[in-house]
Amino acid sequence: KRLILIGPPGSGKGTQSPIIKDEYCLCHLATGDMLRAAVAAKTPLGIKAKEAMEKGELVSDDLVVGIIDEAIKKPSCQKGFILDGFPRTEVQAQKQGVKVDKVLNFAIDDGILEERITGRWMHPSSGRTYHTKFAPPKVHGIDDVTGEPLIQRKDDTAAVLKSRLEAFHRQTEPVIDYYTKKGIVANLHAEKSPKEVTAEVQKALSS
Numbered sequence: 001k002r003l004i005l006i007g008p009p010g011s012g013k014g015t016q017s018p019i020i021k022d023e024y025c026l027c028h029l030a031t032g033d034m035l036r037a038a039v040a041a042k043t044p045l046g047i048k049a050k051e052a053m054e055k056g057e058l059v060s061d062d063l064v065v066g067i068i069d070e071a072i073k074k075p076s077c078q079k080g081f082i083l084d085g086f087p088r089t090e091v092q093a094q095k096q097g098v099k100v101d102k103v104l105n106f107a108i109d110d111g112i113l114e115e116r117i118t119g120r121w122m123h124p125s126s127g128r129t130y131h132t133k134f135a136p137p138k139v140h141g142i143d144d145v146t147g148e149p150l151i152q153r154k155d156d157t158a159a160v161l162k163s164r165l166e167a168f169h170r171q172t173e174p175v176i177d178y179y180t181k182k183g184i185v186a187n188l189h190a191e192k193s194p195k196e197v198t199a200e201v202q203k204a205l206s207s
C-alpha cells in the first residue's frame with residue numbers, strides 16, 4: 001500500500017503510523033522526523049530547515065520533495081510506504097511522482113489540539129510519542145522500551161502551535177481537496193480515542 005497521512009499538528013498521524021506500518025509491512029517516512037534529525041545533526045539540510053521549523057512555518061517545497069524522493073528509493077519502501085506529514089502544499093503534491101492508493105485525512109477541530117501538543121513527550125531516536133494524560137509512559141520522562149529520557153519538541157508550545165495551525169489551514173487543506181477530487185480520501189474522526197482511530201484506519205484500508 002502507498003499511503004498519505006494528512007492532518008493538523010497533534011491529530012494522531014505519528015501515533016497511528018507505527019501500527020499501520022507493522023500491520024502492512026510498510027516503511028514510515030515522516031518529513032518532520034527526518035527534518036528534526038537533520039537539525040540535530042546540523043547537516044546543510046538541517047541548517048536550512050531550522051528557522052522555519054522553530055517558527056512553525058513550512059520548510060521550502062524543494063527541500064522536502066528532495067528528501068522524500070531520496071528516501072522512497074530505499075529497498076524497505078518498495079513494498080509500500082506511509083508518507084506522514086507530506087505532501088503539505090499543492091506544489092509538493094504535484095511534484096511528488098509516485099502514485100498513491102489512499103489518503104487518510106485525520107479530521108479534527110483545532111480546539112482539541114493544544115492539550116495534545118503541550119502534553120506530548122517523545123523519544124527522540126525512535127520517534128515514539130507519549131502524552132502526560134492520554135498515553136503516559138510507565139515512568140515520567142522515561143521511554144518504556146529503552147529507558148532513555150524523553151524530550152518535548154521545541155515547536156510544541158501554544159504560541160508555535162498557532163502558526164503551525166495557520167500553515168495547515170492555508171497551505172495543507174487545499175491538498176486534501178486535491179486528493180478528494182481524485183476520489184482517494186478516507187476521512188477519519190481523529191478526535192476519538194487512539195484505539196477507535198486505529199479501527200477506522202483499518203476499515204478504510206480494507207475497502
Ligand code: AP5
Pocket residue numbers: 007008009010011012013014015016031032033035052053054056057058059060061064084085086087088092116117119120121129130131132134135164190191192193194195197
Ligand atoms: P511534523 O513533525 O510533521 O509535525 P506536525 O504535522 O505538526 O504533526 P505532529 O507531529 O505535531 O502531530 P501528529 O499528528 O504526528 O500527532 P501525534 O500522533 O504525535 O512537522 C514539524 C515541522 O517540520 C513543520 O512545522 C514544518 O516546519 C516541517 N515540515 C515537516 N514536513 C514538512 C513538509 N512536507 N513541508 C514543509 N515543511 C515540513 O499526537 C500528538 C499527541 O497526542 C501525542 O502526545 C499523542 O500521544 C497524543 N494522541 C495521539 N492520538 C490521540 C488520540 N486519539 N487521543 C488522545 N491523544 C492522542
Ligand code: ZN
Pocket residue numbers: 013014015030032
Ligand atoms: Zn508527527
